[in-house]
Amino acid sequence: MSNVETLPDRLECQLLTIIVLSKVLTNNAGYKGCADPPQIDSEGENAIYSAITFISEMAHSSFCDLMNASEVTP
Numbered sequence: 001m002s003n004v005e006t007l008p009d010r011l012e013c014q015l016l017t018i019i020v021l022s023k024v025l026t027n028n029a030g031y032k033g034c035a036d037p038p039q040i041d042s043e044g045e046n047a048i049y050s051a052i053t054f055i056s057e058m059a060h061s062s063f064c065d066l067m068n069a070s071e072v073t074p
Contacts, residue, residue: 007066014059021052
C-alpha cells in the first residue's frame with residue numbers, strides 16, 4: 001500500500017478523533033453546575049483541548065499531503 005492510499009485513511013481517523021474528543025468536552029460541560037460534578041476536571045479539559053489542537057495540525061498536514069499527491073503535473 002502506497003503512502004497516497006493511506007493519506008485518506010489517516011485524515012479520516014484524525015477527523016473522527018477530533019469529533020469524539022469534542023463530544024467528550026461538550027458532554028462534560030453539560031455537568032457543570034449540576035448536582036453531579038463533571039467527570040473531567042479543568043486540567044483534563046485543557047489536555048483534551050491540546051490534543052484537539054495537535055491532531056488538527058496533523059489533519060491539516062495530511063490534507064495538504066493528500067492535495068499535493070493528487071495534483072496532476074503537465
